[in-house]
Amino acid sequence: MIRGSTELVAIIGSPIAQVKSPANFNTWFEQNGQELAMVAIDMAESGLAAFIDALRGWRNLRGCVVTVPYKQVLAERLDGLSPRAAALRSVNVIRREADGRLLGDNVDGEGFLKAARAHGFQPAEKRALVVGSGGVGAAIAYALCESGVRQLVIADLDKPRAEALAKLLRAAFPQLNIGNQYANLSVFDLVVNATPVGMGGSGELPLAGQLLETLNPSALVADVVTNPVITPFLEIARELGCRIQTGPEMARAQMGNLGHFMGVMPLDV
Amino acid sequence: MIRGSTELVAIIGSPIAQVKSPANFNTWFEQNGQELAMVAIDMAESGLAAFIDALRGWRNLRGCVVTVPYKQVLAERLDGLSPRAAALRSVNVIRREADGRLLGDNVDGEGFLKAARAHGFQPAEKRALVVGSGGVGAAIAYALCESGVRQLVIADLDKPRAEALAKLLRAAFPQLNIGNQYANLSVFDLVVNATPVGMGGSGELPLAGQLLETLNPSALVADVVTNPVITPFLEIARELGCRIQTGPEMARAQMGNLGHFMGVMPLDV
Numbered sequence: 209m210i211r212g213s214t215e216l217v218a219i220i221g222s223p224i225a226q227v228k229s230p231a232n233f234n235t236w237f238e239q240n241g242q243e244l245a246m247v248a249i250d251m252a253e254s255g256l257a258a259f260i261d262a263l264r265g266w267r268n269l270r271g272c273v274v275t276v277p278y279k280q281v282l283a284e285r286l287d288g289l290s291p292r293a294a295a296l297r298s299v300n301v302i303r304r305e306a307d308g309r310l311l312g313d314n315v316d317g318e319g320f321l322k323a324a325r326a327h328g329f330q331p332a333e334k335r336a337l338v339v340g341s342g343g344v345g346a347a348i349a350y351a352l353c354e355s356g357v358r359q360l361v362i363a364d365l366d367k368p369r370a371e372a373l374a375k376l377l378r379a380a381f382p383q384l385n386i387g388n389q390y391a392n393l394s395v396f397d398l399v400v401n402a403t404p405v406g407m408g409g410s411g412e413l414p415l416a417g418q419l420l421e422t423l424n425p426s427a428l429v430a431d432v433v434t435n436p437v438i439t440p441f442l443e444i445a446r447e448l449g450c451r452i453q454t455g456p457e458m459a460r461a462q463m464g465n466l467g468h469f470m471g472v473m474p475l476d477v
Numbered sequence: 478m479i480r481g482s483t484e485l486v487a488i489i490g491s492p493i494a495q496v497k498s499p500a501n502f503n504t505w506f507e508q509n510g511q512e513l514a515m516v517a518i519d520m521a522e523s524g525l526a527a528f529i530d531a532l533r534g535w536r537n538l539r540g541c542v543v544t545v546p547y548k549q550v551l552a553e554r555l556d557g558l559s560p561r562a563a564a565l566r567s568v569n570v571i572r573r574e575a576d577g578r579l580l581g582d583n584v585d586g587e588g589f590l591k592a593a594r595a596h597g598f599q600p601a602e603k604r605a606l607v608v609g610s611g612g613v614g615a616a617i618a619y620a621l622c623e624s625g626v627r628q629l630v631i632a633d634l635d636k637p638r639a640e641a642l643a644k645l646l647r648a649a650f651p652q653l654n655i656g657n658q659y660a661n662l663s664v665f666d667l668v669v670n671a672t673p674v675g676m677g678g679s680g681e682l683p684l685a686g687q688l689l690e691t692l693n694p695s696a697l698v699a700d701v702v703t704n705p706v707i708t709p710f711l712e713i714a715r716e717l718g719c720r721i722q723t724g725p726e727m728a729r730a731q732m733g734n735l736g737h738f739m740g741v742m743p744l745d746v
Contacts, residue, residue, distance in 0.1 A: 212496035227481035255534020265524020
């Protein structure tokens with residue numbers, strides 16, 4: 209139970225009621241006897257600039273997880289960014305320093321990879337397809353490049369956005385093969401849906417059903433969608449014999465990264 | 478445990494670790510099956526203006542209790558004040574309307590009277606001495622005037638502040654006898670320490686020990702200090718046979734007033 213002396217971390221986004229981080233963090237804090245709590249803040253866009261200024265003076269708040277739709281806009285307002293957050297122009301976590309300075313990082317990609325490694329996937333020299341070049345897709349793509357994949361393909365119905373991400377990644381990782389073209393899925397060791405398609409039981413697929421038939425059964429197939437846990441996309445992959453990785457697995461895997469950056473948790477929890 | 482869907486109220490002040498409201502509110506929320514939590518916010522003065530602007534956009538926050546030292550400064554920044562908060566230029570609670578407007582009230586006095594009534598004290602036609610003309614003293618004095626005391630005396634080492642409060646109250650309640658002069662304590666039905674004197678086990682008294690000997694044994698003697706619960710002032714009063722009222726009793730009594738104003742509790746809890 210929260211008392212006057214309880215230190216805080218927050219998660220900010222809008223809407224916010226659906227987020228799982230408060231339950232995950234608070235369970236961990238309680239089980240580990242920490243006098244800390246996470247609160248979920250549903251902030252209107254009109255309050256964001258003031259919220260960031262208030263954070264600088266909020267002495268018993270250690271940090272803030274950032275979720276949709278504020279990962280990009282808040283990256284522009286902090287006092288310092290990690291190299292990857294600066295490259296992605298996107299943060300999913302903020303740490304408040306004792307002097308009030310706010311530092312940002314983006315551990316979406318690291319969390320994704322931590323979950324993938326738990327499934328036995330080692331990214332070095334692999335071929336990966338990331339579907340979706342928005343915030344989370346960009347973070348996953350960046351982490352794959354950092355980890356030395358041989359080939360990265362970015363697919364998005366929004367072609368200019370996909371090409372902009374590919375360009376950014378080619379500049380940061382000039383030795384890698386980064387493109388937007390692919391004939392079928394059979395060459396890929398990893399296929400990730402980083403779009404919201406399939407969310408909320410819509411039944412939709414992020415790639416054409418016919419294309420999914422070309423998935424290599426040795427591939428790891430992952431989804432960032434958290435609800436339903438097993439999306440139609442993952443269902444098909446599982447039927448084809450692929451290993452699958454769910455959205456909640458990625459969310460759970462990055463809890464330690466988020467907590468560690470805020471200074472309230474070890475990296476591996 | 479706080480989840481993404483938990484609605485919030487806050488208490489803001491600095492320092493904040495010592496406040497009892499979060500434990501009191503959160504116990505009540507839990508016992509009454511409310512998906513609500515109170516968090517304590519230790520805000521630097523430099524962050525106050527931004528905090529108020531952020532509150533306007535904070536969609537899952539119902540309101541905020543205000544404690545020392547921000548009751549006066551925040552009263553200047555809200556979108557509307559109750560008549561008593563406007564007269565006192567001091568708020569101890571803020572409600573966030575659905576449209577983001579922030580309304581303030583000050584229920585310190587009402588909470589004090591609720592506790593006093595529980596001790597059988599009926600203010601109408603009584604004589605009261607309030608020691609201390611700061612925020613909480615002013616709120617108690619105002620509530621006593623509203624309740625129709627016959628005579629109110631305000632004592633403060635800071636004479637100009639005491640006179641300023643007396644002037645404000647005479648303007649608002651022209652029919653009452655409001656002054657700063659008294660010979661001894663024997664005429665008073667109520668004597669209140671509304672200063673911090675006695676806090677933290679200092680052993681100090683808000684009135685001279687010799688003067689305290691003149692307390693009327695039929696009087697109610699009250700303290701706003703919460704730690705220790707029984708201050709040296711209350712100890713002497715008890716020994717003289719007076720009924721006593723502690724700081725925690727006042728704090729507990731006004732919980733319903735605070736919660737009701739924020740729309741999260743019935744008035745009488």
